[in-house]
Amino acid sequence: MSAWLEIAQQIEPLEGVVLDAALIAKMEQRQFESGAPSRIRFYTPSFKTYASSEISGCGKNAWPAISITGGECKLACDHCKAKILEPMIPARTPQDLWRVVNEQIAAGAKGMLLSGGSNHRNEVEYGPYYATIRRIKDTFPAFKIALHTALVDLDTARRMQDAGTDAAMMDVIGAQDTITQVYHLKRKVDDFERALEYLVSTQLKVVPHIVLGLHYGRLLGEWNALEIIRRHQPSAVVLVVVMPFYAPAHRPFATPDAHEIGRFFLDARAALPDIPLLLGCARPPGRVKVQIDAYAVMAGLNGIAHPADGMVELATRLQREVRVTPSCCSIALGDEVLALENADAGLQIDVTKLIAHERMRRTAIGGIGVVVK
Ligand code: SF4
Numbered sequence: 001m002s003a004w005l006e007i008a009q010q011i012e013p014l015e016g017v018v019l020d021a022a023l024i025a026k027m028e029q030r031q032f033e034s035g036a037p038s039r040i041r042f043y044t045p046s047f048k049t050y051a052s053s054e055i056s057g058c059g060k061n062a063w064p065a066i067s068i069t070g071g072e073c074k075l076a077c078d079h080c081k082a083k084i085l086e087p088m089i090p091a092r093t094p095q096d097l098w099r100v101v102n103e104q105i106a107a108g109a110k111g112m113l114l115s116g117g118s119n120h121r122n123e124v125e126y127g128p129y130y131a132t133i134r135r136i137k138d139t140f141p142a143f144k145i146a147l148h149t150a151l152v153d154l155d156t157a158r159r160m161q162d163a164g165t166d167a168a169m170m171d172v173i174g175a176q177d178t179i180t181q182v183y184h185l186k187r188k189v190d191d192f193e194r195a196l197e198y199l200v201s202t203q204l205k206v207v208p209h210i211v212l213g214l215h216y217g218r219l220l221g222e223w224n225a226l227e228i229i230r231r232h233q234p235s236a237v238v239l240v241v242v243m244p245f246y247a248p249a250h251r252p253f254a255t256p257d258a259h260e261i262g263r264f265f266l267d268a269r270a271a272l273p274d275i276p277l278l279l280g281c282a283r284p285p286g287r288v289k290v291q292i293d294a295y296a297v298m299a300g301l302n303g304i305a306h307p308a309d310g311m312v313e314l315a316t317r318l319q320r321e322v323r324v325t326p327s328c329c330s331i332a333l334g335d336e337v338l339a340l341e342n343a344d345a346g347l348q349i350d351v352t353k354l355i356a357h358e359r360m361r362r363t364a365i366g367g368i369g370v371v372v373k
Helices: 003-009 021-034 045-050 094-106 127-139 154-162 176-181 189-200 222-232 258-271 287-299 311-317 335-339 351-361
Strands: 040-043 065-067 111-115 144-148 167-171 205-212 237-241 277-279 303-305 322-325
Touching (some): 003 311, 021 287, 154 189, 189 205, 189 222, 205 258, 222 258, 258 277, 258 287, 277 287, 311 322
Parallel strands (some): 040 322, 065 111, 144 167, 277 303
16 A cells, blocks of 8 residues: 555545545655655635734635626536626726726725626627726736636737736636537637637736536546646646536536546646646535545645645645645635745644644544545
């Protein structure tokens, strides 16, 4: 049995969780070959008790998400149906955006994620907003702007840059069937690659996302998306796992297979050894989340939002330097990406105390032990 599997077996929240022994052995081997274990950052408001006076408050206030179309989206993809936009603050005109941003800054915002629903070509129509974005950056230079770009041409990418956007985020889809069937979109995989290429050619920090299990819960174009991203070397990559709460009854999504996701993590780490690889907060809850998070720690991902219980302990026992950021949603909303400028962002906490705190919170599940696949 690999040393890492033995370590995992000693961690109480991993009791009864099925892990793939062969996959863990490969992850351990990768770590052995790549040298010293890297630092890992965890993001969650439940670390708040460990926050210093400098880092406090929930990321939601610090990083509001604003939608230029409110809750409207022409694509209504099968996994989302525009529901992702609903909790965002609407700013349907440039004047609204200026007002909302001023209000948010007065309430303590440090930056925003600017998003919106797509048109039928998977473009968010920011055209009328660039002058306002420029005005925001000129008036509040420290205020960070992460833009959910969707698909762009070169001219649009340059306008986003010239407006003063800090970070550009887009989903990269690597399978034509997924584009056609899940997104109902008449665009090509190549359009996603071109958009990424155009964004990377600007000064923007570019952070592509890959949604794992996007093809009705199956991994289909994810490896191709990884290959596309590898060709263009962005600033960071965010991986999320599909949460198909809104899937229509006639097109249900399966829960993605955690072991396959673990294998994808390992491949992504190998393909992008020098690019920060982050696990965003979207992923299914329960046992599958524990499996996914354990694989993320062992595959060497650099950051995890809202980690499952026991992950701090697992990372610590695998000799990784642990940092925590006591905020929510910070990866999705750009905090991590923009904080990349500051390699020491996050708190270096007393891990022993944090693990003791986690243990106190936990309710015992019963001594079943890690199940080896
Ligand atoms: S384009 Fe984006 S916001 Fe619109 S339905 Fe699809 S995933 Fe949701």
